[in-house]
Amino acid sequence: MTDQDPRPPRRPRYKGTHPRRFVEKYKELAPERYAEEQAKVAARGHTPAGTHRSIMVDEILQALDPKPGETALDATLGYGGHARELLTRLLPGGRLVGLDVDPLELPRTEARLRALGFDEAALAVRRTNFAGLAKIAAELGPFDLALADLGVSSMQIDNPARGFTWKAEGPLDLRLNPQKGRPAADLLATLDAPALAELLVENADEPHAEAIAREVVGREIRTTRGLAECIRSALRAERMEDDDVKRAMQRTFQALRIAVNDEFGVLDRFLAQLPGALKPSGRVAILTFHSGEDRRVKKAFQQGLRDGFYAAIAPEPLRASPEERRANPRSTSAKLRWARRTG
Numbered sequence: 435m436t437d438q439d440p441r442p443p444r445r446p447r448y449k450g451t452h453p454r455r456f457v458e459k460y461k462e463l464a465p466e467r468y469a470e471e472q473a474k475v476a477a478r479g480h481t482p483a484g485t486h487r488s489i490m491v492d493e494i495l496q497a498l499d500p501k502p503g504e505t506a507l508d509a510t511l512g513y514g515g516h517a518r519e520l521l522t523r524l525l526p527g528g529r530l531v532g533l534d535v536d537p538l539e540l541p542r543t544e545a546r547l548r549a550l551g552f553d554e555a556a557l558a559v560r561r562t563n564f565a566g567l568a569k570i571a572a573e574l575g576p577f578d579l580a581l582a583d584l585g586v587s588s589m590q591i592d593n594p595a596r597g598f599t600w601k602a603e604g605p606l607d608l609r610l611n612p613q614k615g616r617p618a619a620d621l622l623a624t625l626d627a628p629a630l631a632e633l634l635v636e637n638a639d640e641p642h643a644e645a646i647a648r649e650v651v652g653r654e655i656r657t658t659r660g661l662a663e664c665i666r667s668a669l670r671a672e673r674m675e676d677d678d679v680k681r682a683m684q685r686t687f688q689a690l691r692i693a694v695n696d697e698f699g700v701l702d703r704f705l706a707q708l709p710g711a712l713k714p715s716g717r718v719a720i721l722t723f724h725s726g727e728d729r730r731v732k733k734a735f736q737q738g739l740r741d742g743f744y745a746a747i748a749p750e751p752l753r754a755s756p757e758e759r760r761a762n763p764r765s766t767s768a769k770l771r772w773a774r775r776t777g
């Protein structure tokens with residue numbers, strides 16, 4: 435099939451009435467072809483597999499106030515949902531630069547945005563870590579507005595081969611860029627129990643860090659379910675409720691993901707370069723999903739205000755509306771902070 439061929443790709447063969455393996459799930463792999471099914475799933479309050487629902491869109495647009503002719507940075511392009519909303523307000527005459535480290539999802543997102551009519555003049559896409567912001571700003575900036583929506587997208591979580599969730603069997607990987615660095619399984623193998631416990635506390639405030647670390651260390655854990663079972667057996671001894679065990683699993687996976695991708699390190703570097711990447715009176719909005727991230731953004735904005743880089747910053751983080759929280763539970767933990775560069 436060529437790029438111009440309008441026929442949908444052939445469905446992968448699978449046994450039984452439904453595809454079971456992710457590679458067979460043709461709807462998840464090409465969600466744009468199944469818009470009707472997607473709408474039904476969204477109406478039931480779920481995120482259609484293979485897509486991502488953008489969080490706090492109205493609040494972000496209000497904070498960034500995009501106008502025709504302006505240049506924007508989306509440091510975490512993901513599914514391109516926020517980018518699309520920004521682009522429709524930047525055009526005509528404006529441009530958005532979209533970054534992402536993910537070599538698997540980024541080409542799909544770029545193709546989707548190009549198919550919507552955003553050409554090279556409107557949209558520049560770069561596969562790069564936002565930790566290198568100064569270099570991007572020198573090439574394509576400075577920016578009137580910048581957005582970072584931290585963490586992982588639903589598409590990344592949905593793909594068991596990426597290992598982001600304990601809910602599906604897969605390799606214990608958790609890398610945003612699986613072509614770089616080492617998977618979480620390799621990291622685990624290098625840690626002793628005190629080091630793992632410290633990592634779980636530092637990255638996810640895990641209250642059962644020591645019990646989990648004692649059970650995990652010394653075992654050869656290579657898969658998501660392997661780690662999940664280990665956490666379950668550590669916490670069974672503590673007589674915990676099922677929901678608490680699930681929360682501990684979620685926090686443990688989050689802590690490992692942060693470590694494997696050096697998420698705090700790259701966020702600190704991004705925040706340090708941010709004022710220099712913004713035009714005078716430029717606006718920035720950052721969405722965080724846990725206290726370790728929010729603390730860093732808050733401190734960097736406060737420091738920038740004291741140093742005279744920012745003229746104003748959000749006094750308190752904004753939260754998703756009750757309606758959005760009901761419709762999209764992932765928005766519950768989101769905190770949005772904004773800052774405005776001095777003029």
Ligand SMILES: C[S@@+](CC[C@H](N)C(=O)[O-])C[C@H]1O[C@@H](n2cnc3c(N)ncnc32)[C@H](O)[C@@H]1O
Nearest residue numbers: 488510512513514515516534535563564583586
């Ligand atoms: C929550 S999603 C963004 C969703 C997007 N705002 C949307 O509306 O579709 C976060 C994305 O940021 C990317 N990402 C995370 N850390 C990054 C980094 N340091 N540099 C570049 N991209 C990063 C992830 O790969 C993921 O695709």
